[in-house]
Amino acid sequence: MKIAESDLIINPDGTIYHLNILPEDVAETVITVGDPDRVSEVSKYFDRIELKKGKREFITHTGFVGSKRVTVLSTGIGTDNIDIVFNELDALVNIDFKTREVKKELTSLNIVRVGTSGAVQPDIPMGTILASSYGLGMDALMNYYVQELSGDEHSLLDDVQAHFGHLKHINPYLTAASETLLNSIGKEMEQGITITAPGFYAPQGRQVRAKNAVPNFIGLINSFRSGNLRVTNLEMETAGIYALAKVLGHKALSVNAILASRVKFEFSRNPNDIVEKAIKMVLERI
Ligand SMILES: O=P(O)(O)O[C@H]1O[C@H](CO)[C@@H](O)[C@H]1O
Numbered sequence: 404m405k406i407a408e409s410d411l412i413i414n415p416d417g418t419i420y421h422l423n424i425l426p427e428d429v430a431e432t433v434i435t436v437g438d439p440d441r442v443s444e445v446s447k448y449f450d451r452i453e454l455k456k457g458k459r460e461f462i463t464h465t466g467f468v469g470s471k472r473v474t475v476l477s478t479g480i481g482t483d484n485i486d487i488v489f490n491e492l493d494a495l496v497n498i499d500f501k502t503r504e505v506k507k508e509l510t511s512l513n514i515v516r517v518g519t520s521g522a523v524q525p526d527i528p529m530g531t532i533l534a535s536s537y538g539l540g541m542d543a544l545m546n547y548y549v550q551e552l553s554g555d556e557h558s559l560l561d562d563v564q565a566h567f568g569h570l571k572h573i574n575p576y577l578t579a580a581s582e583t584l585l586n587s588i589g590k591e592m593e594q595g596i597t598i599t600a601p602g603f604y605a606p607q608g609r610q611v612r613a614k615n616a617v618p619n620f621i622g623l624i625n626s627f628r629s630g631n632l633r634v635t636n637l638e639m640e641t642a643g644i645y646a647l648a649k650v651l652g653h654k655a656l657s658v659n660a661i662l663a664s665r666v667k668f669e670f671s672r673n674p675n676d677i678v679e680k681a682i683k684m685v686l687e688r689i
């Protein structure tokens with residue numbers, strides 16, 4: 404079936420609408436980062452850079468780490484951007500742009516996010532590099548997609564609903580990391596459930612001047628348990644990445660540079676050093 408011109412937008416030069424890149428520009432290993440300036444912080448370690456392109460907050464560099472072709476791409480902030488990046492990345496590899504039809508043979512990308520995040524448990528200090536074993540979304544993205552859950556995801560989501568169910572404005576969704584990537588790139592890293600929030604301030608329990616509707620949100624988050632699983636950290640993209648990657652048949656892992664301890668009320672004075680450590684760890688294991 405031909406995908407409509409209104410639904411899959413290809414620019415006159417053959418690039419996809421927002422990412423502004425061609426199908427051949429995407430490697431099968433993709434690193435996503437939130438901050439467009441972080442793209443060059445990753446690609447500076449490439450042995451060779453093949454291309455640099457971009458539009459809006461979506462900057463792409465593709466090159467080689469040893470003999471492995473890698474794309475690093477910025478998503479900007481939030482799961483509304485993840486919707487754009489993941490649908491367009493998938494279209495680039497799985498839709499024939501000439502016929503506008505889904506290819507017979509699908510490509511499954513390996514996608515690793517290198518992001519920044521705040522810890523919600525007192526034993527996870529700033530400077531920790533943490534792999535998200537699950538992404539738990541408190542945003543609305545997956546209300547618009549059909550998602551099938553595994554048995555493990557179902558029972559964990561049941562526990563989440565029992566704990567957070569009194570917050571009537573939230574319809575949480577949950578997806579596991581790619582087991583393969585968690586056991587390779589995430590090996591020996593701190594691991595736990597990452598909550599993805601639809602904002603940085605009150606949606607992550609921060610109190611500045613506007614009054615928060617949910618009292619002691621961090622306490623509610625860090626007291627959640629399901630067997631030996633707990634919520635370790637908060638950020639703004641991982642759950643959308645995990646959910647859309649799985650729906651579209653890709654493997655995803657989120658690696659978090661912990662810049663804040665939300666229970667100790669601390670924020671790192673050297674955030675770039677922590678991000679650098681996360682980038683190096685991922686590139687060594689990719
Ligand atoms: O550093 P990045 O990857 O952008 O990730 C985190 O930082 C941003 C907020 O400051 C949000 O995007 C959050 O998820």
Ligand SMILES: O=c1cc[nH]c(=O)[nH]1
Nearest residue numbers: 519520521638639663
């Ligand atoms: O606390 C934090 C730190 C970085 N990014 C977030 O979204 N939250």
